[in-house]
Amino acid sequence: MSMTTTTLPSIDTGIGERDRARIADGLAHLLADTATLYFKTHGYHWNVTGPQFVALHGLFEDQYRELHGSIDEIAERIRALGHRAPGSYRELGQLSSVPEADGLPEAKAMVEDLALGHEQVARTGRELLAVAEHAGDQPTVDLLSGRLAAHEKAAWMLRSLLA
Numbered sequence: 001m002s003m004t005t006t007t008l009p010s011i012d013t014g015i016g017e018r019d020r021a022r023i024a025d026g027l028a029h030l031l032a033d034t035a036t037l038y039f040k041t042h043g044y045h046w047n048v049t050g051p052q053f054v055a056l057h058g059l060f061e062d063q064y065r066e067l068h069g070s071i072d073e074i075a076e077r078i079r080a081l082g083h084r085a086p087g088s089y090r091e092l093g094q095l096s097s098v099p100e101a102d103g104l105p106e107a108k109a110m111v112e113d114l115a116l117g118h119e120q121v122a123r124t125g126r127e128l129l130a131v132a133e134h135a136g137d138q139p140t141v142d143l144l145s146g147r148l149a150a151h152e153k154a155a156w157m158l159r160s161l162l163a
């Protein structure tokens with residue numbers, strides 16, 4: 001028997017097909033925002049300069065590691081909902097509402113840019129939360145709850161550097 005043909009009926013875990021598609025689409029946007037913010041944070045980690053170098057280099061590392069870990073979790077939730085996870089820079093760039101880094105800002109502008117980025121990703125995730133709750137998609141609700149807490153914490157830390 002070929003593994004590429006199956007007689008299984010289509011996926012049915014109690015979430016309707018339209019809800020699964022809508023949630024997967026929202027998660028694809030969240031994935032794109034997170035991946036863009038991840039790479040931007042990693043780039044700032046490499047390139048930051050100035051008297052706050054040690055603190056910022058270290059904080060950016062903590063934050064890019066956290067973002068990187070979440071990318072896989074979001075993508076795999078999309079797959080569990082029966083949809084394809086975006087997996088190229090081009091596709092992620094098209095879906096992202098977080099702009100790519102533009103040149104090399106000075107340290108303070110990096111911190112401001114990342115704070116705004118985390119708040120943008122939190123808004124993207126929060127928009128989807130109501131949809132997932134309405135559909136009874138508790139695993140996605142749990143995932144989003146963790147992501148919102150992480151982005152709000154990161155934004156708080158970055159804003160505290162500017163106070």
Ligand SMILES: [Fe+2]
Nearest residue numbers: 045046057061
């Ligand atoms: Fe490093």
